[in-house]
Amino acid sequence: MNQTTIILSGAAIILIFVNARKSGKQVEGFKSGLKLLLNSLSLIICAFILAGMIEVLIPVEFVENWLSKGAGLKGIFLGTFGGMLLAMGPYAAFPIIGSILSAGAGWGTVVALITGWCLLGLSKAPFETAFGGIKFYVYKTLISIPFCFAAGLLAHLAQMVLV
Amino acid sequence: MKKSFIFILIPTVILALIAYFVGGIDLVLDGLTVASKTAGQSSIMLIVSFVLIGQLNILITKEILDGWLQKFSGIKGIIISAFAGGLFPGGPYIYYPFIQSFNNKGIPFYIFIAFIMGKNVYDISRVPMEISLVDPKISLVRYLVTLPIPILIAMITRRFFQGKAMDDVFISPGEKE
The missing domain is CATH 1.10.287 (Helix Hairpins)
Structure with missing residues (x-):
């Protein structure tokens, strides 16, 4: 238990x-x-x-390789949608995100990735559509996308200032 | 519920067919194994959570909820709902039925979305995993930059839909079962 x-x-x-x-x-x-x-x-x-x-x-290796190549603003964009593709629970997603960070991804990419996974993750989509309906799912997804970019951008700026 | 089931059944069948054409029966069985493993791990949690939901539904009547919403509506209600979402344990198969059960009690949609977004972004049970499996510094930055997200999204939702309940926002009168 x-x-x-x-x-x-x-x-x-x-x-x-x-x-x-x-x-x-x-x-x-x-x-x-x-x-x-x-x-x-x-x-x-x-x-x-x-x-x-x-x-x-969704092959894990595909997501990992695809995101490791991203950097800066491109990385934030890739991170947001990559997070969406990480259709798995935290036990599976966080080690992958950790490996992308170790592979050299920036703070912006990693934060966009985690935020994209939190807000847009496809593993939650079946429950969101089942209990809220398709219109709710579309609304939640559309309103969340700019915030994933913003979170990645803020983290990218923080890295530029602090590191 | 019947419509929701049909709606989820169609993509399930389509994805099972895609899995069959991509990797044959083995990939379909892999998908079913993943599903049964998750279901097996969550079964006791699911039963307990529905017992909890049933007791909460008895305890929190429409009158009590109305009282809370009058007391904690607007920005105060948004903040409380977002943090309550962050503290709520379990996966989407637990918190969606939980919050859905309040729908027929007329909970405003912006409170609903504050709870869901709070759960998605803050989820306190995920903190140790995020710190240990990603990086403590990145985790701190992530929490700081995403802290306002549930509150901002709920405020935008409130601006769009005011105090309307979710069913009034997304389900047309003819669709209500």
Whole structure:
């Protein structure tokens, strides 16, 4: 059992006690949660499969090589969209980003890469479209892109000033 | 929910077909293995989180939420939601159902987006990994330069959509199920 599960379990136990004391509706809460889980299960399973297909279809080496060549403003641009392509969780994405930094990428590229992964990462897209709809996904993506560039640019300027 | 399922099923089938044509049945099986591994690792967390969501739904009634939103709307609401998102544990399969469950209680879209962006950018559970696997200096710079992003995006969203709920913004009346 990982740390997140332990925290969530602790929070759930506390809330069950609070609901039991406050309204006595803790069983209703269980039913509500179970109903929501059953309603969302097909979506979640499908999203897991989609995320798995994305992960195997985007070669890690391709992203790594493509971004290592980037530098400066070009690197920020490449980093933003490269981060989007890093369709994987933090355990897989951060070592790749670390290796790109070690390969000589600038702060701007790396920060754009992390921000692009955080805000645009394709691994989240199945859940975003499933729960928010396509219009929400498009809105979130379009509004996030300039901020990824801005974050990369600020980091690039910070490197120029500080290093 | 049926429409959402069909919507996600189509790209899943298309990508599975692409995987089949690119790398044969082995690549499709690789994708399914990755998916089942993630699902297996997350199954207990998922069940626990839905228990939590169910209890929260009982505890946080529309009246309580209305009270909070009146108290913490606008910029104060944005900041609180963004940081709450950053503190919220679990992956997108946990926080999307969580925040979605408040949708029918009329939560404004800008509060929704502040929470999602806060989760995406701040995510406190990711900090140790980012520091250890990338670089502490880069991680610090990254947190500093991205700190205002969730708040700015939520402010822009508020300017565009005011206090409208997500369903009112993105789902036309005919689409509501």
